[in-house]
Amino acid sequence: MKRILIFQTAFIGDLVLVSSLIKSVAKTYSEAEVFLVCKKGYEAIYEGFQYLKGVIPYDKKGIRGFASKLKSIKFDAVFSPHRSHRTATLLFLSGIPLRVGFDTAGFSFLYTRRVKYRRNVHEVERNIQLLLAVNKAARVDLKPELFVSKDEVGKVREKFSLEFPFAVISPGSVWPTKRWLPEYFASVGKYLIEERGLVPVIVGSAADIPVAEKVFRQIPFAVNTAGKTNLRELMALIAGSSVVITNDSSPTHFASAFKKPVVTMFGPTVKEFGFYPLGEKAKVAEIPLYCRPCGIHGGKRCREGHFKCMRDLTPEKVFPLIDEVLKDGDFAEKRDVGS
Template sequence: MAFKKILIFQTAFLGDLILTSPLIKSVKKSFPETEVSLVVRKGFKSVFAQSPYLSEIIEFDKKGIFRFSSFLKSKNFDLVISPHRSHRTSLILFLSGIRRRIGFDKSGFAFLYTDRVKHKMEKRVHEIDRNLNLLTPLKNYSLIVDNEPELPISDEEAEKTAKKFKLEKPFIVLAPGSVWKTKAWLSENFAKVGDYFYKQGFQVVIVGSNKDAPYCQVTEENMKGKAKNLCGKTTLREFFSIIKRASLVISNDSSPVHAAVSFNTPVVEIYGATVPDFGFFPYRNGIYVEPPIELPCRPCGIHGRKECPEKHFKCMKSITPEMVITTAESLI
C-alpha cells in the first residue's frame, strides 16, 4: 500500500467544499485500502457525513494553529493534499510533520509544500478540474480520476425532509442570498421569477442561511403568489435534500449552484460582479445568465464586493426577470 493515511484539507466556504468532492472520490478510488480523512471549517462536518469515501471528518475553527498542527501530527498522516490556499493552512500542514504535502503554487507560504501544483486561473478552467490537478504529483500511481461532484444524501433522507417541510412536487428553489452584496441579484426580481413559476403550477421554496434572511424576506414579501420561506430553518443536510428533490434551482453565484450540480438538479446561475471565467459555473446540468451589456468594471473582484465600487450596480440591475425565466424554461 502506497499510503496508509491521506488527509485532504479544505476549510474554505461551503461551495468550495462541495467542489472538493471529486478530489475526495478520486483519492479514495485511487487508493482504496488507504484511510482518507478530511479537514473542514467548523459547522461543515455534516456535509460529507456518511460518505463512503471518508474514514474521518475533522472540524477546524481556524483558531489555535499550534494546537491543531500538533493534533494532526498525532494522527500520523503520510500525505496531505490541500486545495485551500491560505497562509494559515500552509503553516499548519508544515508544522504537522506530514512527510509529503501537496498544494498550489499560489498558496500563501507555498514554499512550505513539498509538491507545488500550478494554480490555473485560466478561462474556462473549472474549480473541480483545478482541484483534480493536485493529483499530478502522484501520476506514477494508478490513479482513478472521477470528476463528478457528489453529496451523500440518500433518497430516503431527502424524502424525510420533504415530508417534514410539506414540500410537494413539482417545486422550484430560489436562493436569493449571498455573502457578498454585489453577487446578489435583486430580490424583487427573484420574486417575479417565483410568481411566474407559481402560476405555472410549481410550489416555490426559498432557501438560505440565517445571514441570507434579508434577501429571502424581501423575495417572499414581493411575491404575489405563495412561497415557502425556509431560510434559516433547515440544517445543512435538509438544505441539500431540498435541492436534491427540486425540479429547478435558481441561484446567485453561490453554494446552491454546486449542490444542485451534485444532484443533477437543473440550475440557473446568475452572474453580476463575478464572471464564469473564474471557474465556478455549473459543471453540468446548468446554465448561467450574465448582464446583457458590456461593463468595464466587471468583474470587480473574484469574490464580489460588499458594495458596488461604481455605485450603479448595473451588472445585476441589467438582468431582467424575463432573461432568467427564458433561461430556466430551456432547462425544464
C-alpha cells in the same frame, strides 16, 4: 499510502467542490483511508459520503495543537486546495511527509510538492492537478458528488408540507453585490408557478432572512425556509427539487453535486474564476459589461455606482434559461435523489 488527508477549510462552495478530489484520491488509492479537514460547523456536508473514512473539523484556532492532532494520526500525504499561510504552516508542523499545495499558496515553500495554480479552468479541474502531480495515472473523477438519503428528503418535505414538485430559490449571498434583485427573484417565482407548476421554496441562512422575506412577500403560494434549516435539510431541499435558481453562491455547487437543473446569476463575478455550475442542465445568467469582473467575491457596493450587472439582468433574460434546463420536464419525483 495508508492514510491520506484532504485539507479544505474555505467557504461551503469550495468544500462541496473538493468532493471531486476526494473521490479521485479514494479511487486512485483504494486501499488507503481518506480523511477530510474542514471548517468546524461544515462537517455535516459529508455525512454518509462513502469515499471518506472520517471528517475532522477545525475551528482555525491553535495551529500547534491541531498540527499535533494530525501528526498523531500519521498521515502519509495531504492534498491542500486551501491556499492560506495558516494552512501551509499547520501542515508543515504536522510532519506529514508528502504535502501537496498550490504554488500561489501563502508560504508555498512549506509544501514538499508545489503545483501550478491554473486560471480560467473550473475549480474541480484545478484541484485535480494536485493529485495528478503525484500520480499521472490517477483515476480522475471530475463530477462533484454528495449524499442525501431519500429519508432525509422525505422528512424535509414533510417539515415544510411540500406535497407538490418544487423549485429552490436562493436569493442570499455573503456579498451584497452578488445578490440578484429580490423583485427579480419574485418574478421568477411567479413564472415557476404559472408556467411550470412548481412551488417556489426560498432557502437561506439566518443571515439571509431579510432578503428572503422581501422575495417571499411578493410570491403567492411560496414557502420560506430561510433560517429554518440546518445544512443537511438545505441539502435535502436541493436534492429533492426540480430546479435551483440562485446567485453565485453555495447552492449552485450543491445543485451540481446532486445533478440538479440550475440557473445561476453572475453579476460582479465571471465564469472564468472557475466556480460556475456544472452539468448538462446548468446555465449561467449574465450580461457583458466593461466593469465585469469587479472582484473575486464581489463587494459591499457597486464600484461604478450603477449595479448594471444585476439590474440589467432582467427576469425576461432568465426565463428562457429556465425553460432550457427544464425542457424535458424531468422533475424530482422521477429521480433517484440518493447517491
